[in-house]
């Protein structure tokens with residue numbers, strides 16, 4: 001036996017392997033990048049919590065060796081909000097799918113960005129509802145074939161970076177699963193931001209999206225990402241919408257500072273209440 | 287453990303039920319609430335929003351009840367005692383997260399100040415028509431605890447009880463108020479903190495590496511850890527084993543779901559709270575709860591003035607249903623009269639527990655006002671024949 005251990009292994013619940021993801025799926029690649037970002041940023045793992053919703057991506061919570069919460073469909077962000085507000089010392093990561101975060105959970109996404117809750121959101125966008133068999137999502141490009149749009153989707157797709165920038169996010173980036181180093185760096189960078197950070201990862205679902213749309217397998221998708229991605233840091237997010245087979249604009253689009261929710265809340269209360277304001281004690285009620 | 291004096295507004299007050307509920311939550315140690323405004327419940331969180339920053343805690347108004355009902359659970363896993371407050375339409379939206387709290391054994395309190403339904407119904411007027419929803423509203427087999435106060439004083443006292451039960455059993459507790467109780471103002475006595483018993487969280491003391499989130503040591507209720515303490519635990523709404531890991535086998539499902547049920551069912555007699563009067567010589571027993579119990583009181587007095595042998599059983603715990611008590615009574619009483627501000631909900635439980643040994647008379651009312659005592663009296667007279 002080789003004594004080689006994968007450097008990301010200490011971050012995983014190896015007792016839960018093998019994982020449920022299909023061969024060629026991009027979700028595992030993103031987890032690898034996430035683990036590398038943890039190494040790179042030397043973040044304290046004990047104060048790091050990860051919250052997922054429901055979906056193939058939602059299963060990430062079950063595989064990372066962290067305090068991890070697999071919540072309900074669409075509600076990872078409000079759960080994470082409660083966790084962060086009750087214990088501000090926690091670093092809270094939300095790791096979920098495009099459908100979870102932008103369809104059923106879309107309202108929470110925009111409001112958390114508006115409030116600037118200090119959360120790091122990693123959105124694995126496979127352009128589809130994968131776990132339930134490949135139905136149309138708000139991110140599905142026009143004309144794509146899905147199980148519920150067998151003749152092609154007629155709806156325009158969400159441009160998520162544009163949406164979250166408009167709602168108030170302080171950090172917005174997009175990469176594909178081809179851009180592993182850049183993605184890991186972005187995640188590490190987001191850990192150094194205070195406020196609502198959003199990283200979109202365009203990721204293949206060869207089993208359901210690529211196959212139905214005759215876009216080849218996982219490897220063909222990597223080729224597509226490689227050839228059609230253009231790095232444009234600071235690109236106006238209004239111009240980064242995606243099409244089925246067109247260019248994918250990637251990069252860091254937004255990096256700005258504004259006070260996060262808890263900073264604003266404390267300032268407001270301290271100003272209005274003066275001496276009567278009592279700092280939230282550590283809540284642990286054991 | 288005694289209450290933290292910082293949250294206890296000791297003294298004699300005139301408060302409405304909503305405000306008293308808020309004070310109860312603060313006295314119980316709640317330092318986090320997430321809410322979304324809805325009549326007739328909003329006063330609870332309005333007061334909490336004003337009070338909690340002077341005590342050290344957080345209120346956040348979320349974008350909807352779907353959010354509020356899970357934000358509070360995030361706060362619990364962050365170490366807080368937390369609750370949310372709503373009324374019918376919002377309660378309907380919260381159902382998935384009541385199931386999540388039951389499944390993940392998240393101790394927390396859901397306050398429902400009931401108004402007339404279905405749908406938008408009667409926003410400013412009372413009903414007691416969410417009683418079955420409180421018990422069965424989320425999918426799957428699970429158990430909750432539900433309490434029904436009938437005065438502002440009880441809104442204070444029983445809110446503390448609700449938090450205590452939530453911690454003891456690691457279960458979501460439904461606090462089932464109604465519009466009249468929520469909005470009536472009465473004297474509320476808040477005792478000194480050292481006279482208020484508060485149940486601490488069942489926090490684990492196990493060393494890292496030895497803790498399993500859903501291991502129970504015989505007493506059915508596992509110990510809890512909070513995020514950030516180094517345990518690196520996993521929590522999921524999927525069926526899970528003692529490690530908290532998903533497991534999709536019928537065996538693990540059976541073990542888990544039965545435990546979730548039995549940890550409450552086996553303790554039902556201990557959890558059961560009720561008030562009784564004149565049951566020894568009663569032939570007819572009026573079973574009521576919440577605001578209706580105060581109208582029923584009047585009807586019972588009128589009946590006793592007519593020399594009718596009527597007793598009173600006021601349910602304080604609605605769920606788990608105190609069926610032992612009903613079973614005992616049905617061995618010797620002729621009938622139960624069950625007035626409620628709905629078209630028949632808890633009456634089905636009374637009928638089930640009575641098991642044909644005593645007759646059951648519903649006194650239904652669709653809500654929007656309280657009963658006329660005469661209507662309850664009429665049922666008592668009929669039941670005594």
Ligand SMILES: Cc1ncc(C[n+]2csc(CCOP(=O)(O)OP(=O)(O)O)c2C)c(N)n1
Nearest residue numbers: 054055056057073097098099100129130131
């Ligand atoms: C309330 C609710 N509605 C629907 C579902 C079914 N469901 C599970 S996962 C999912 C879609 C997930 O899509 P996405 O978030 O994009 O994750 P992916 O599987 O693509 O990673 C749906 C609709 C559910 N679990 N809960």
Ligand code: SF4
Nearest residue numbers: 021022025056130205
């Ligand atoms: S269905 Fe798609 S998203 Fe889900 S694991 Fe398989 S490839 Fe990945």
Ligand SMILES: [Mg+2]
Nearest residue numbers: 097098126128
């Ligand atoms: Mg998806």
